[in-house]
Amino acid sequence: MDIRSQISMVFHLDKCIGCHTCSVACKNIWTDRKGAEYMWWNNVETKPGTGYPGKWEDQEIYRGGWEKKNGKVRLKGAGKRRGLTNIFYNPNLPVIDDYYEPFTYKYLDLIEAPQGDVQPTARPVSLITGEPIDIKMGPNWDDDLSGTLDYGRNDPNLQNLTQAEQEVMFQLEKMAFFYLPRICNHCLNPACVASCPSGAIYKRGEDGVVLINQEVCRAWRMCVTACPYKKSYYNWHAGKSEKCILCFPRLEAGLAPACMHSCVGRIRYLGVLLYDADKIKDTVHLDDQELVDAHRDMILDPFDENVIREAKKNGIADSTIHAAQFSPVYKYVKEWKLALPLHAEFRTLPMLFYVPPLLPVMASLKQVDNTEDSKKMNPIAKYWDDNWLYDTSTKELFGSLDQVRFPLKYLANMFSIGDEEKIKDKWKKLMAVRIHRRRKTVGDVSDEKANEVLKAAGLTEEQADGIFYLTALAKFEDRFVIPPAHREQAIEMLDFTGDVKGSTGFGFKSKPKRGI
Amino acid sequence: MEILNNFFLIALPYIALALFLVGSIYRYTHKGYKVSSLSSQFLEGRRLFYGAVPFHWGVFFLFFGHLIAVLFPRGVLAWNSQPVRLMILEISAFIFGISMLIGLINLFIRRYTTPRLKYVTNKMDLVIYILLITQTAFGLWIAYNFRWGSSWFSTLLTPYIYSIFKLQPDISAVSLLPWAVKIHIIIAFTIVAIIPFSRLIHFLVYPLNYLWRPYQQIRWNWGRKSVRSPKTAWSLHRPKNN
Known part of the structure; x- marks a missing residue:
């Protein structure tokens, strides 16, 4: 290892x-x-x-x-x-x-153009x-x-x-x-x-x-x-x-990368993963259908004592191991198995993972006879009168998965080398979390049904709450768990401070030599 | 006439070699960022093919052809002892020369007719084009008119080059050569002299190392096996990289 x-x-x-x-x-x-x-x-x-x-x-x-x-x-x-x-x-x-x-545009022309008959x-x-x-x-x-x-x-x-x-x-x-x-x-x-x-x-x-x-x-x-x-x-x-x-x-310096720091939707998570570099060669030689799972299998459990011992042997700092244990990436990729690499078939083993989007498929569109429903509605409420139902109901478990607006195959081509089951698995989890939270907050879903959905998605209640927390509520420190880089040690490795002690001042890397 | 011969055939080679050596080492050590050719394929990628490929393969074989004649003159003469082999050598060299000339002309036209390339072209590029085109044209002219170059190069020019490197320049034979050959020699040393001041520097850093290095490269800031060991004073293990 x-x-x-x-x-x-x-x-x-x-x-x-x-x-x-x-x-x-x-x-x-x-x-x-x-x-x-x-x-x-x-x-x-x-x-x-x-x-x-x-x-x-x-x-x-x-x-x-x-x-x-x-x-x-x-x-x-x-x-x-x-x-x-x-x-x-x-x-x-x-x-x-x-x-x-x-x-670019010649913006100055707008100001400096001479007087004329046409707008600059x-x-x-x-x-x-x-x-x-x-x-x-x-x-x-x-x-x-x-x-x-x-x-x-x-x-x-x-x-x-x-x-x-x-x-x-x-x-x-x-x-x-x-x-x-x-x-x-x-x-x-x-x-x-x-x-x-x-x-x-x-x-x-x-x-x-x-x-x-x-x-x-x-x-x-x-x-x-x-x-x-x-x-x-x-x-x-x-x-x-x-x-x-x-x-x-x-x-x-302990700051999140600029793109992640500025992310308005808070979609980005960054953290440490421990992985087994000995497996790289075998993994890239696997067939397409095994590649995505094997990629995830390279990631190691940072709580495993054996892993911690081996990591320490390899010079990984305690602070890094600690950060790996709190890594949101570990949770999404390994623990919840929610995130997938983009185009794993290129065999570069990318370490940026994506949670496949559910929203375009969450609702399905079908033509229904909704005259009965519309009678029940408050007369002031707007409703579509063209009989197209934008169905977001949870009447059927995962019902909309079978009538997706967005072809499963398309997402599978991007995130799972064409394996639709893998995408479906993620979608089930994402929907299960929603149904589970709906039970808790809205209360119109029965416990029985919510548990059934969670079971079908392979999640426990704690996991579903964890996914909900990290997806919807997570604070800055939850989304970005950045290990200390120990730059002070690295700098001492690059420049032996004893060599330059007393000879250089702030901002100089070489001796500030003076001419005559 | 003697002054000119002395200058161009003795002084110029030494100036050129000195400039080449000192300049290249200085540029490599002090201006490492600039040790490459400014590729323009990204701005114009179609016509470059018809210039860069014939030129580079031509110059690649001709450079090593000249080098072999300098290093192994007897071998070349022995090879040339049979007319068929001589013809094969001369004709293939001539073809590479033509390929080089066609490539250079294509490159020249491309560079000065593509509007975008104006912004990645400097004056030295023009100097190089003129020198290389002239040099190639003279090379072909010599090969055609003064046969058979590969044989008389080995007997006349190789001793001259050796004499320069031995610091006992002997131009008695070379000074009697036709003026076209002399110009070919002069331009050759001029090109050597401007290598460190132009994009030609890139041929010195042809990445041969790529052949035997592993594909993936990992760099560590510290010795990871020793950094946590209390037995090693890790501050003494200074990193080899950076």
């Missing part, structure tokens, strides 16, 4: 309201620079949609991630042989137009050339299903869905969508690290954050190809690749 600790995340998609505050927080701190304008280390996509860069999930186009062929797992579009022979020209590199050409306008100009451009694409171009004909319908996750199922998804009155916020997954088997010819990318041992050393990066751009999530970006101005750093300077 080779126990390591990893800072990992859970995003609760039911809670995401698609406000992009996370993206803006990240942009303001990290990517508001020349050459980085187009980068969104954190971005929020509307699903169904093609995402950013366009159709990033389709690895037949971008050739990212790992592929299993004849029992061997290797990088799909990079690697030692491919990487070094394609080093003169990377055939699978996305270009700027796959993302979008960054632009702020023309869009490219942030690369400075020339006026015709904007063809932008971040979140397909936000909230805008332009669905071009974007939503080209979503790679729609594969395996029948034409009829797709038609249902895109019928105007039945349309449903959800948001998918994405950052770097800080994978356990990162394709970007494996693809970097210069060896500039590495995973930090202590917390698992994947970083690019800007001094060593030689701009071979293989990581951009290799990352199946397209979360490594090439800075065309600096000639370096850049990626999400999980705000490690903030983490080391």
Whole structure:
């Protein structure tokens, strides 16, 4: 057993309201620079949609991630042989137009334009050339299903869905969508690290954050190809690749990453997981249907004495083990088995987990004869007179699961490599928690029924209350359990303080030498 | 004439080699951030293929061809002792030269006709294009007019290069060569001289290390096996990374 600790995340998609505050927080701190304008280390996509860069999930186009062929797992579009022979020209590199050409507006023209017969306008100009451009694409171009004909319908996750199922998804009155916020997954088997010819990318041992050393990066751009999530970006101005750093300077100071701190919907959870690094190799070699479960099996119980002993042997600090025991991520992923990795079939073992969204399916839409019901209603109350019932009732247990507005297969393609049962299992749990809480707060659900639902979902009452607490009430300290980084020790490791004692002042790393 | 010969064939090589050595080491150690070529594939990814690929493969084989003639002149002469083998060598070298020239011209046109690339192009890029295109053109001209280059290179130029490295420059034979060959030599040393001041630096950091390193890289701030052990004074185990 080779126990390591990893800072990992859970995003609760039911809670995401698609406000992009996370993206803006990240942009303001990290990517508001020349050459980085187009980068969104954190971005929020509307699903169904093609995402950013366009159709990033389709690895037949971008050739990212790992592929299993004849029992061997290797990088799909990079690697030692491919990487070094394609080093003169990377055939699978996305270009700027796959993302979008960054632009701004000539706002000053609104103020400084000379007097004339027409209103001054702020023309869009490219942030690369400075020339006026015709904007063809932008971040979140397909936000909230805008332009669905071009974007939503080209979503790679729609594969395996029948034409009829797709038609249902895109019928105007039945349309449903959800948001998918994405950052770097800080994978356990990162394709970007494996693809970097210069060896500039590495995973930090202590917390698992994947970083690019800007001094060593030689701009071979293989990581951009290799990352199946397209979360490594090439800075065309600096000639370096850049990626999400999980705000490690903030983490080391005990602060939550900016995207998580600013999250309005409070959908984000961050905590430590202990995992067995010896299992990585076996896990990535498993077949698709076993992959998701095996990924979760790598995560170890931080309360297990054996695990604690082994963790200590491996130099994991007591404070980190303590943080792992209170990790909200551990609860969501391992204890409640509610969260799933995004596109586990890329075999990078992503350490960002998602609670699949229930809301688009919670209600089903059916045509009923509701004349009797409407008579009973208060005459002032509004009701739909077109006989379409937006049914949110709990009359039938999990009844709406069988008539979902949102095809199960679609979510299964994203979160469980096509296994619909896994998504259904999560949905049952999410609904069971709701029914259980309805019993407690509204009281129109009988104990018998609520218990039956909990049993069917495989939850105890305490677990259901725990899920409710962490989902709905959790405070800042519950959502972000950040272990101390012990930077004081690390700094002493990097610079031996005795060497420089008495010779340097505040702010100097080298001796402040003076000329004549 | 003698002054010119002395300058271009003795002084220039030494200046070039000194600049190359000192400049490259300085840039690597002090300007590590800039030791790479500023790739423009991200801004224009289609036409680059028709330039970068023929150019790089051409220059790759020709560079090692010249290097082999310098390192193993006898081997090259022995290989050339049969006309068929000589022809194979000369023709393949000529094809690589043409591939390089076509690649360079494509790259040149691409860089100066794509509007976006203006913003990632500097003056040194133009200098490099001119030098490389001229050099390749002269190389092809020499290969065509003064046959067979691979043989007389080994007998004439290899001793000259050795004499430079032995610090006893002997230009008696080289100074009698046609002017086209001399220009080829002069431009070659000029290119060597500007390597540290241009994007050409990137060929020095070709990532051969990638071949034998493990795919995944983990870095620890401390020795994790010893950090908790009371027997080791862990502050003495200073990390190797960073």
